[in-house]
Amino acid sequence: MKTIDLRSDTVTLQPKEMIEAMADAEVGDDVYREDPTINRLEEKAAKLTGKPAAMFVLSGVMGNQLAIRSQTHHGDAALVGANSHLYTHETGAIAAFSGVLPVPCSNVDDCIYPEDIEAHTEGPDIHVPPITLLCMENALGNGTVVPLELMKADYAMAKERGWNVHLDGARLFNAALALGKTPAEIAHYTDTVSFCLSKGLSAPVGSILAGPKETIEKARRYRKMIGGGIRQGGYLAAAGIYALDHMVDRLREDHENAKYLADGLSKIPGIELELDKVQINMVFFKINVPNYDAKSLRKYLQKNGVVTLPPEHGQYRFVTHYGITKDDCDTVIRLIKEYLASKK
Numbered sequence: 001m002k003t004i005d006l007r008s009d010t011v012t013l014q015p016k017e018m019i020e021a022m023a024d025a026e027v028g029d030d031v032y033r034e035d036p037t038i039n040r041l042e043e044k045a046a047k048l049t050g051k052p053a054a055m056f057v058l059s060g061v062m063g064n065q066l067a068i069r070s071q072t073h074h075g076d077a078a079l080v081g082a083n084s085h086l087y088t089h090e091t092g093a094i095a096a097f098s099g100v101l102p103v104p105c106s107n108v109d110d111c112i113y114p115e116d117i118e119a120h121t122e123g124p125d126i127h128v129p130p131i132t133l134l135c136m137e138n139a140l141g142n143g144t145v146v147p148l149e150l151m152k153a154d155y156a157m158a159k160e161r162g163w164n165v166h167l168d169g170a171r172l173f174n175a176a177l178a179l180g181k182t183p184a185e186i187a188h189y190t191d192t193v194s195f196c197l198s199k200g201l202s203a204p205v206g207s208i209l210a211g212p213k214e215t216i217e218k219a220r221r222y223r224k225m226i227g228g229g230i231r232q233g234g235y236l237a238a239a240g241i242y243a244l245d246h247m248v249d250r251l252r253e254d255h256e257n258a259k260y261l262a263d264g265l266s267k268i269p270g271i272e273l274e275l276d277k278v279q280i281n282m283v284f285f286k287i288n289v290p291n292y293d294a295k296s297l298r299k300y301l302q303k304n305g306v307v308t309l310p311p312e313h314g315q316y317r318f319v320t321h322y323g324i325t326k327d328d329c330d331t332v333i334r335l336i337k338e339y340l341a342s343k344k
């Protein structure tokens with residue numbers, strides 16, 4: 001029986017051709033900047049994001065936190081989304097690693113608005129740490145995308161205040177696809193941007209941090225400080241190059257499958273799902289059926305090869321990715337329909 005793992009696109013496995021590209025990679029010592037494959041990936045990533053420089057890092061968390069560290073001083077504050085990954089899911093590194101106070105903006109749609117920036121613009125006050133950085137996220141962790149007009153307005157306001165701007169673009173290519181824009185068009189409204197080569201792009205490891213040359217050089221030193229110098233990392237970078245060359249257009253399938261899955265689930269009595277919120281490869285929904293039990297549903301799905309996370313605050317998140325097909329979506333829809341019908 002095939003396993004249909006809907007927990008996250010982080011579970012995505014690698015295509016055979018990607019592994020072959022890794023095995024064939026030309027490598028050197030990247031700490032001496034002598035790994036030709038890493039150098040090639042970094043040049044490619046800089047071009048794709050329209051930034052002067054880029055650096056290969058081991059994870060999305062590493063990219064975000066190096067961006068924060070390189071653009072703030074100990075004791076500064078940063079405006080962040082209240083549900084953003086870099087605030088809620090990165091082990092408090094913003095405070096622990098950078099000594100920065102996160103100031104969360106809380107909106108139902110998880111976007112940050114010019115009004116939030118306005119509301120947090122105090123004059124110099126000895127009691128208050130100065131905000132020096134705005135952190136955006138696109139695509140958002142709630143499966144929607146931030147319109148470019150909003151990013152543009154936020155960026156302009158941040159710049160008026162002399163702040164730096166970082167974009168957590170872990171799923172930048174998903175956002176680009178959903179918005180019908182290029183990654184560079186999105187990254188135009190940020191100073192630094194991180195994106196993941198893993199997740200939907202299917203590399204086993206790796207992210208990129210791109211931005212101004214001086215900031216990336218600073219980040220390179222901080223990366224070394226935390227043991228992120230990667231020697232013959234070209235084997236990993238080769239997977240990243242393969243991902244950028246061959247896996248970007250494929251994300252369209254994940255988005256289509258997410259819409260297909262959402263459409264099928266939304267037709268099941270008792271499922272509450274907002275179809276217009278399915279904008280990338282994530283489907284969020286609630287189940288409102290008397291006698292239904294989340295634990296036994298998960299067990300039933302697992303027994304039938306479908307792996308899911310428990311609901312958070314009553315909300316399920318199913319993620320489509322490389323290896324999940326339309327037929328798999330049909331299987332999931334059928335299983336949930338059968339299970340809920342048995343509870344009537």
Ligand SMILES: Cc1ncc(COP(=O)(O)O)c(C=O)c1O
Pocket residue numbers: 010058059060061062064085086137140141168170171196198207
């Ligand atoms: C929005 C967002 N940012 C950052 C990350 C961190 O990426 P990584 O797991 O590569 O550290 C994730 C991981 O899922 C994410 O969803």
